[in-house]
Amino acid sequence: MQIREIHIDAFGIFADKHLVGLKPGLNVLYGPNEAGKTSILEFIRRMLFGFPARGKKTNLYTPAIGSGCGGRLKCQLKSGDDILISRTEGRGVTIATPLSQVDGQTELNAFLGNASLEIYQNIYAFSLDELQEFRSLQGEEIKNRIYGAGLGLGRISPGEVDKWLNEYCDELFRPRGSNQKMALAFQEIRQLEGEIREKQSTLGRYDELRRALGRKEADRAVVNNELEQMESRRRAIELRKDLFPEAVALLNAEEELRALPDDPDFPEQGRERFFAFKSALDNLDRRIEEENHVLDKLRSDRDGLVLNTALLDHERDVVYLRGSLEKIRSAIHDQVAVEQEKEDLTEKLKLEIQSIDPAWDEAKVLSFELSEAERSQIQAFYDAFEQLRQRVNRSKDKLDMHRERKAEEESQGVNIPSWLNYFARSLGGLGLLASLAGGFMQNYLALGAGLVLMGSGLALFIKTRKSREEFSKEDRVEATLLKAWEDDRKSRDRKFEEWHEWLRKKGLDVGLAPLSTREIGNKVRGIRLMISQRERLDARIGQMRETLRETAHLFETIRPALTLFVPQGDLPAHIENIGRMFDEARKEQERRSHLDALVREQERKLERLAVQRKEKVRVLSEFIRSAGTENEDEFLQKHAALERRSELKKIVEEKRAFIQSRVGLGEAYSQFLQTVREITPEDIDRQLQLVVHEMEERQRNRDKLLQWIGETSKEIQQLESGDELLALQEGLEQKRQVLRETSRRWAAGKIALVLLEKAKRKYEQTRQPEVIKSARQMFSDITQGRYQHIIKPIEQNDLLIEDAAGRRKTVVEMSRGTREQLYLAMRFGLIEEYENRSEPLPVVMDDVFVNFDDERANRVIGHLKRFAETRQVLVMTCHLRARDSYLALGAHAISI
């Protein structure tokens, strides 16, 4: 592909820049410094391979005018087809062919023969700077850059890939290493296996433990058995020990029993009976003594009594006084009240008399009498008065009524409404007219109506008139009524006169009314009653005074007989005291006689008791003799002996029963006794100790067994419940898988290394020598045969040049110019080699000849010409001289 036209819309300093007319072969772009030559170089590169993303550390050539970078390249392919490559920053690339239009870098790459930017940048389009860059760099870089120049790689070189892969593999595995992934996984596997084996041994252990457990449990049963047996032995020995004293006691008792005599004739329960008698006797004695005490006491009590005989002699008076006590009390109590009452009564009496008549006194009252007849007279007067009065009133009322009515009717008659008068008159008048008119006109209706009206008016008129007449009649009635009333009044007055007369006769005040008069009668009666009442009160008072006097007198007579006189208090109190003292004296007297009786009784009782005693004594002696003894002591002795016998018998029985209950009957029992006879307590103790000791030992064994059994059971349980085995196995599987996967990764890495190495080798052997071959040719020519060989040692990453004498120089040892020539030659070689298989691309070069001397520069130019014959080469320079040289070669010139 070759470029024909360059159109820059915006790039760096350029805007709307057009370079046209680029031809195949050599083209020289001439422009002074800062004309933009490098920009154009960069532009071409970027048009072909894309604008770098913002943010990359490279010159973006941001257009001065402000828009994005963009432009077009018009190119021609090897086939002769024209294509237009348009690219704008941010909007991708479009390739227009005569037939179609496609876009995208991939499409463009196809036109570029799949060359990469790196290839292009390193081989095809380079500036002087880039050429010079390697000046101070050493071996590896050079080779790799050079490889890089031809390998189409960017940042990472085969050496670095190699290094990376080696590290990758080394991390995973080293044959004798122990920190790599494989080794670590392996270690873990081993450990897990160990743990698993241990856990797996649990299966065997489990069975083992269960078997051992079975055995030990059998052992335990045996030991338990032994212990049981020993226990019963021990119990037997202990029994012997416990019963030993009992048995000894038994044997002793039996022996003693044998020594004591028996007496069947001794009365049964002799001792009891003896003592019964004795105790009865004693009781009796005691009783007698008691009764004596009682007697003495009675006597002394009786003699100790003191009597107040003086008082007793006044019995009758005392009784009397006591009987009058109430009377006296009331007398004292009431006396004052009664006197007061009398006073009141007297007062009242006075007032009452006064109320009848101030001039009256008691004597007058007493003499006054109102008989029943007089009473009824009074009543008759009263009634008559009432009657008369009523009559008078009635007739007055009638009269009044009549007068009223008259007045009413008069006013009525007078007050006959005038309209009624006129109405009546007009009615009549109207009627008259109407009838006249009707008659005149011969209207019978009017006539009739008029007549009617007239009639009505007339009737009305007559009525009013009537009323007036009636009215005058009334006057006569009034006179009658008036008279009647007068008569009644007179009667009444006459009655009054009668009454006054009666009063005078009676000696009473004339002004009295009948009712009041009657009242007087009542009052007199009342006063009389009061007087008699007063008399009664007087009598009572007299009585009371009398009573008091009497009793006081009596009291005085008795007082000397009183042993204790308390002066305080009133008469009743004194009487009470007396009464009390009298009662006491009386009581004493009674007691005395009572005691006398008791004493006598007691004496009799004692006599009886003495008799009983005698009898008892007799019976006792008889009894003693019946037992074959003479006296009490003998009796008791005999009794004691016999008692002992029975005691011993009891002991023997008891002990025997006790022992038999614990040991058994018959043979066991006699055996036991035999044993007791034969051994000592010490023996028993020794036996016991022995057994206990043995038991303790067995028990210790058993405890150990139990503990073992407990622990083992727990362990068995743990084994049954433990779950770690599976977890371990799983861990193991995981690690195995890790191992597998890691081994695969390592294998892939190793394989990659092998093939990488092979590729490098191949490249070294096949590719690169071609490059060097063509480069060597050119280089030798450029240096005029000075250096005829370029050598890249296989095992060394270095480029060497060799002169005719065989002297080799490394890159560092070369001069700058020579080095640049070498790189240039290498590039050309690479380009040629690359284009063996690819679409040729335009070569763009900066002013690379600055450091070449004239001769070498010319030679380079010569090679350039040759080189450009089959390609398009764009060289850029700011030297006129160089330009002229190019032009001399037939280059096409273009000014920037």
Add this chain to the structure above:
Amino acid sequence: MSLFRFLHCSDLHIDSPFKGMASIRPQLAERLRQSTFNAFHNIVKLALKERVDAVIIAGDIFDSADRSLQAQLKFRRGLQELSDAEIPSFIAFGNHDPLDGWSASLEWPERVHFFSGKEIERRPLWREGRVFADIYGRSFPTREVRDNLALQFQVSPSPAYSVAVLHTNVGNDVNHDNYAPCALEDLVSRRVDYWALGHVHQHRVLRAADPAVVYSGNSQARHPREGGKKGCCLVTLQKGSSPQIRFVPIDDIRFHWENLDLSGVDSRDDILRAARNRCELLGEQSDGRDIVLRLSLTGRTRLHSDLNKGGELQAIEEEIQRDFDLTDPRIWIEMDLQTAGTYDVDSLRKGKDFIADIVSLYDAALTGEHRDELREVLKPLFESWQGRGYLEAVSDDELQDLLVQARALTLDLMVPEK
């Protein structure tokens, strides 16, 4: 004659560890550990619920090489439940749990019968005073049994139902260890109603009737590659008709291994979304079971190098796992990376540079060149290393895969980022 209903299961592998995962989250690990026992317990529960007449277990109940006491105790627990419900169980041992691998001191519940390792045994089942079914069986006395045990079965004709139990590899299937191999004809020629087989971990009905020959498959997957439903067979035999064989899935956890193609996926969020969608879909299909999903990310994606950065894949995994930690059913996610960069190997091949050389070198290797050299370089690990016993040799197929991986490794490093 009444029906004979029984449960047929095998290959319980109680307490055998899960294989094939390099790292398992502790919660998941715990869950996986319990899964075999849970699956077995599901079988017991099913038997109780269905009130079957018997439970038949055709071997590999646990792996005696593990020598796990707990496995045996757990098995015993389940059997005790069956026994308490008066359901008898008939058990034949297989290559993983031969007779000599069981604990000698454990006592087993009533109504549990282990078939002898010496000869075929016949056990009758009684109902209403008559024998209504005979169960024939034979256990592996030791692990290595290479005889054709099927031939030893002698079945006498009787009106009762007859079921034979055996752990065997029918038809010399190379995918399985060839223990007690036999041919299908050997089984068919015996006059039983039903062959209850064990050993193959996939449920298969080799023959539907006369006699029915059935592998119940294992009850719980133990490897990510064992996807799909696992369970047991509920069988109803009726005189005069073919056996009714109903497969009942009772596995506790189910595995899925799937690829998630990330070609064209540009953003991390897209990855998350795609993964979540996949999980939800699986969750819906799982009948309420918990799931372990192994998601292999494949395809060419620009995110390839990001994903390769340390910890990134794990972070993505964690994020998705969080979403499904509390769902019902729970889903556990494991991811592995099989993506490639977006560089196109084909276009690289066309290039004319060192990378192209590398690519063509790999092409050559993939067709078989340079094999010796490659194997040579692997020897230090696979043949000399002290831990080589734990490694499997690299097969030729694997070598191909490794070449592809190596190429990816190399190109990832060399092809520059755009």
